[in-house]
Amino acid sequence: MAGFPKQTGTGTPPQQRNEDFGQQDAPAVEREHLRMQTAGNERCYFKPFYQDWSLQITLRLTGKVAIITGGSWGIGAATVRLFSKHGAKVIIMDNEGEKGKKFANSLSPPASHIKCDLSNEDQVHKAVNSVIAKYNQLDIMFNNAEIIERFTMSIEQCDMGAFHRMMNKNMNEVMHGLKYAAREMKSKGEGCIISTAGITRHNYLAAYAASKHAVIGLTKDGAAELAKYSIRVNCVSSYGFGTTVSDDDIAEAVLYLASKEAKHVSGHNIEVNGL
Numbered sequence: 001m002a003g004f005p006k007q008t009g010t011g012t013p014p015q016q017r018n019e020d021f022g023q024q025d026a027p028a029v030e031r032e033h034l035r036m037q038t039a040g041n042e043r044c045y046f047k048p049f050y051q052d053w054s055l056q057i058t059l060r061l062t063g064k065v066a067i068i069t070g071g072s073w074g075i076g077a078a079t080v081r082l083f084s085k086h087g088a089k090v091i092i093m094d095n096e097g098e099k100g101k102k103f104a105n106s107l108s109p110p111a112s113h114i115k116c117d118l119s120n121e122d123q124v125h126k127a128v129n130s131v132i133a134k135y136n137q138l139d140i141m142f143n144n145a146e147i148i149e150r151f152t153m154s155i156e157q158c159d160m161g162a163f164h165r166m167m168n169k170n171m172n173e174v175m176h177g178l179k180y181a182a183r184e185m186k187s188k189g190e191g192c193i194i195s196t197a198g199i200t201r202h203n204y205l206a207a208y209a210a211s212k213h214a215v216i217g218l219t220k221d222g223a224a225e226l227a228k229y230s231i232r233v234n235c236v237s238s239y240g241f242g243t244t245v246s247d248d249d250i251a252e253a254v255l256y257l258a259s260k261e262a263k264h265v266s267g268h269n270i271e272v273n274g275l
Contacts, residue, residue, distance in 0.1 A: 067131060068092055069173070079255070093116045096115070124173075141193045142194045146196060189230055191232070194234050194258060195215050216237075234267070238250050245273070
């Protein structure tokens, strides 16, 4: 058979050659032809090579260090799992104690957990410093922790103490994370800060709605101010219209914002609305 060298049967078995070839050139190969000639008797081997793309995962956060607040439950936990799956070193910051440590250690590879009162600026500062001391970098900050306190009073009967508690938790905690993450990222010349905002509109949720719209304002202002340092600032909001939006759905949006695919996206509120 012209054009193909003869082999004498002592070389690599065709099945092994096929496997090696597939391993080396899998991204570009859809099928392979192996032809062997032995003892003057030509034999032709043909084996299609089918790639199972579902088994191949592009790791989008390899080498990145990410802090996720409120990472022991809900959206935070879903994001911790997804970030870890995509190669990030994840640090959970919340006030969960043993529950948080247990969740962090259940992952493969394990995440880290720092118990921290996120409404206490000094504790947040120390927690971020401890991350820098260990990893010498901070690439992603996800300000996710929040509380939802449903008022039982109308706006005109609003308990201002409860209102201020909600604003303190949902707005001040984001500001603490934004502030100290920005300081570290500025020295590096790049970074990504994401926060959980909200566009909820319900009766007796005035304080929650106000606190979450404040996060959108912080995001837009932060994006404008930090752009010159190549620090991107975005937020995500969930509000389902007829379709249930899961924690995993929100986590996917956060992953997009944290990855290089969103390198030119800043100052946006990504609405995951179920449509």
